[in-house]
Amino acid sequence: MTTAENGPPARYHHGDLRNALLEAGRVLLEEGGPSALSIREIARRVGVSAPAAYHHFSGLDDIAVALAEQGFAELAERLQAAPSNVNGQLAPAGMAYIAFARDNPGLYRLMFGEGFGGAFAADDRIRALRSQAYEVLKDGLSRRLPAGEIGTAALFLWSLTHGLALLMIDGQFDPGTDPDALVAAVLRLSGKGLPTSAERTDSV
Known part of the structure; x- marks a missing residue:
């Protein structure tokens, strides 16, 4: 086209x-x-x-929301297709999340409202699709944390992957850095900061 x-x-x-x-x-x-x-x-x-x-879209905001809707649906598919988070390992979903952003940097920025914040804040479809991606991250934590801690931990991990994705698509790393190795290392480090219930009991 x-x-x-x-x-x-x-x-x-x-x-x-x-x-x-x-x-x-x-x-x-x-x-x-x-x-x-x-x-x-x-x-x-x-x-x-x-x-x-204009026969198909009411205006530019409507096109932007439809594009973001496509993006979140594709992101959710990638997260769901990532290898199972056995024993609460979050690296597969985190790697898939950041890979999507690296493959679609312009779309990824749009999905989080760049240039269209007001239209997105008021759109129920965008909120629902963001929640769907968030739920995949929460599911990975359900095997390693008590129910009462999952929400906060999932927000931490989403903040981490979102921030790392933006840094990567902005080119804020040494060009010689292996991006996949870097993402894996950061995700492993974040996992060490989220001990299992058994580990917390042993340290008391």
């Missing part, structure tokens, strides 16, 4: 204009981040007029 650089827009020929617009929006996101989104440019790349896009 994208056009050759500096070339004319491709003409739209098939019957799923909504998805074609979203595909073009995702390309724009990865080219320039959330600030690059524009209904006019999305429509131009698909090969239709801007008014045609």
Whole structure:
């Protein structure tokens, strides 16, 4: 659906204009981040007029929410497809989470409201999809912590993976660093800070 650089827009020929617009929006996101989104440019790349896009989306906020909805659904799929968190090991889910952000940096920024905070704060679909991703992280903790501690620990781990993901997609590490090894090392360190119930009992 994208056009050759500096070339004319491709003409739209098939019957799923909504998805074609979203595909073009995702390309724009990865080219320039959330600030690059524009209904006019999305429509131009698909090969239709801007008014045609309004038959499927009420405005740019609506497109942004639909793109974020796609992103959270894909993130949840990746987390669910990660190897089982046997004995509460969180590295597989953490690795999958950060890999998604690295593969889709523009989309990931959008998912957390960059440039569209107000629209996202009011959207029930976005809140539900964020909660779905959060529940996967909570599930990994259910085997190693008492029920009363899971919520706080899950928030800590989500903060860790979210922050690390942003640092990585911002390029805040030495170019020679192996990103997968670094993520694994950080996640292992975080796990050492979350002792099992048995470990806490032994230390008393």
